[in-house]
Amino acid sequence: MGWKRAPEDVRREQILQGAFEVASREGIGGLTIRAVAAQAQLSHALVVHYFERKERLVHALLDWLIETTSVLHVSDDIARFPRALDRLHALLEQEMARLGHQPRHTRLFFEFWALGARHEEIRSRIGAELERYRAAFRAIMQELLLAEPSTFPGATADGMAAVAVSWIQGCAVQAMIDPARFDTDEFLAAVRGMIGRLA
Amino acid sequence: MGWKRAPEDVRREQILQGAFEVASREGIGGLTIRAVAAQAQLSHALVVHYFERKERLVHALLDWLIETTSVLHVSDDIARFPRALDRLHALLEQEMARLGHQPRHTRLFFEFWALGARHEEIRSRIGAELERYRAAFRAIMQELLLAEPSTFPGATADGMAAVAVSWIQGCAVQAMIDPARFDTDEFLAAVRGMIGRLA
DNA sequence: TCCTATATTGTACAAATGGTCAACAACCAC
């Protein structure tokens, strides 16, 4: 026949790419060993050979998704802002722009969030990502609270970090479900109004 | 045999109850006509008889879920507050408390949100619910902006309503995925700090 | 009491799916 050999890691990547395509198109519920194999132009037995069980493939896809999503990279451009408030604004803006630039990643993440409600393995990985997310905001919020303690009475850095994460999530959900009636710019403007003026 | 007849609406309700139980336990992906029938102690053929196709059953379950979730009922206790800010605080508190009181409803809603990304029918219903949600907050936000225009510079009532919805959603997601590291009280305190002191 | 309408059920069937396995073909060491 006309098939070729390939190094193990190349095959795994090829299969995961196929899994991402299928999951993006059909949803995780429609993620089938055979569908992935067809997408990657391989036999389904080979997919089983590399990932043993479908469950493993799903977990591997989540890991792949986390790795390939350019989430929360605090770039030098952002880190350069001397004031914490400016960094917060820039970070929010960057993350919300990313939601629009990687729509398939965002939607797939969303499905994994829902899956996490019932599968411990997935929940713990998503939970760790959420914590990473909060931690990035927490540092900024801490600085913000120290600089102007009276601005947000009663608030803690932890709480404000969680609120920042909820902005991202809420923006993602509403933009996905209701793009016609949801306006990201207005959303961002409202957030800005709440946390203070951009210098 | 020992089976009995029942009025049509009773049977439909019985089946939908069973569907809710199954979907809560196994997820929408595990929602099977046979599983629903077993839960409701009926033959699976009867479930088909009443809902014709599985798709219809899922849509009916979503409608049922929307109806039976005590979401966003602005009670007299809340409406009595003269100041918009107080009503906002009370409404947020009520909604976040509900998330904890109806955890199965919240989780199931979450799954439907994710499903909505791929199914037009579901997306439109969820979208309408989101709009209802925003509308309730929009009225309060409008009043808030009129009373103190300088408090939230650049923000619109629409944008702030969307942000309020994102608080509820973000709180639901994080509390579900990461209950150990997420503190609802701190979250609420941070939100309060951002929108102003409670009188 | 009988008879009709229909609510309810068990059976059946095709399609899809996860997983197993023996066979085969490409690559490598010798």
Add this chain to the structure above:
DNA sequence: GTGGTTGTTGACCATTTGTACAATATAGGA
């Protein structure tokens, strides 16, 4: 070349699932 190793495949199996359908039990009217 040759033989062994192993990546790769098609065929196969058991199970589940959606859906169709004929048979049956029940309720209510004549």
